[in-house]
Amino acid sequence: PPRVVVLISGSGSNLQALIDAQGYDELGGGKIVAVVSNQPDAYGLKRAKEAGIEAVALPHREYDSREAFDGALIKVIERHEPHLVVLAGFMRILTPRFVQRFYGRLLNIHPSLLPAYQGLNTHARALADGVSEHGCSVHFVTEELDGGPVVLQAAVAVAEDDDEASLKEKVHAREHLIYPIAVRWFLEGRLRLEAQGPTLDATPLPPQGLR
Numbered sequence: 001p002p003r004v005v006v007l008i009s010g011s012g013s014n015l016q017a018l019i020d021a022q023g024y025d026e027l028g029g030g031k032i033v034a035v036v037s038n039q040p041d042a043y044g045l046k047r048a049k050e051a052g053i054e055a056v057a058l059p060h061r062e063y064d065s066r067e068a069f070d071g072a073l074i075k076v077i078e079r080h081e082p083h084l085v086v087l088a089g090f091m092r093i094l095t096p097r098f099v100q101r102f103y104g105r106l107l108n109i110h111p112s113l114l115p116a117y118q119g120l121n122t123h124a125r126a127l128a129d130g131v132s133e134h135g136c137s138v139h140f141v142t143e144e145l146d147g148g149p150v151v152l153q154a155a156v157a158v159a160e161d162d163d164e165a166s167l168k169e170k171v172h173a174r175e176h177l178i179y180p181i182a183v184r185w186f187l188e189g190r191l192r193l194e195a196q197g198p199t200l201d202a203t204p205l206p207p208q209g210l211r
């Protein structure tokens with residue numbers, strides 16, 4: 001089966017959605033072979049172990065530089081020869097070397113309707129702007145932070161009484177729906193980043209994705 005390595009930093013609820021999808025045979029026959037966290041106490045590592053998946057803590061603080069950390073991360077990942085590397089709440093900026101190494105097989109999920117609200121604190125910023133619609137995006141990772149081509153998005157309506165916590169929860173629920181779908185598409189070979197550049201060949205998808 002196609003091998004998937006998942007990188008996390010925290011709770012790992014998206015990781016759990018992927019584990020569950022694999023359990024229901026809804027991950028394109030793929031298998032999550034390892035979960036790596038830069039935060040040794042990340043709850044997601046427990047989720048991995050519980051599911052019988054190799055869980056690796058790789059504390060970034062033990063490395064002198066971003067380059068050194070990414071070098072170690074590349075080594076750990078490559079031991080598993082993954083077809084796909086999935087960033088699921090991995091809160092580290094990756095070096096160009098890392099991105100190039102896994103180019104075209106590196107997916108991320110971001111809690112906004114990209115290109116809106118790249119970076120951090122997306123829910124608070126969306127609320128402050130008074131937007132009526134917010135959401136999440138799965139995208140291929142390129143060297144431009146949160147700027148790679150979008151694969152799939154899900155939108156939520158922002159309610160009058162939404163606060164940061166409630167909005168975050170709504171968006172999270174959508175993340176758990178769309179990330180397994182995007183991963184499945186990739187592992188089924190339906191979703192590719194073309195070699196000549198960040199063009200997305202996803203012909204079977206509806207033009208607007210899942211909105």
Ligand code: GAR
Pocket residue numbers: 008009010011012013014015044088089090091109110111119136172175
């Ligand atoms: C998710 O909301 C994900 O979109 C976000 O971190 C959260 C991780 O939650 N990622 C980013 O902000 C990336 N810049 P989880 O650990 O429960 O999956």
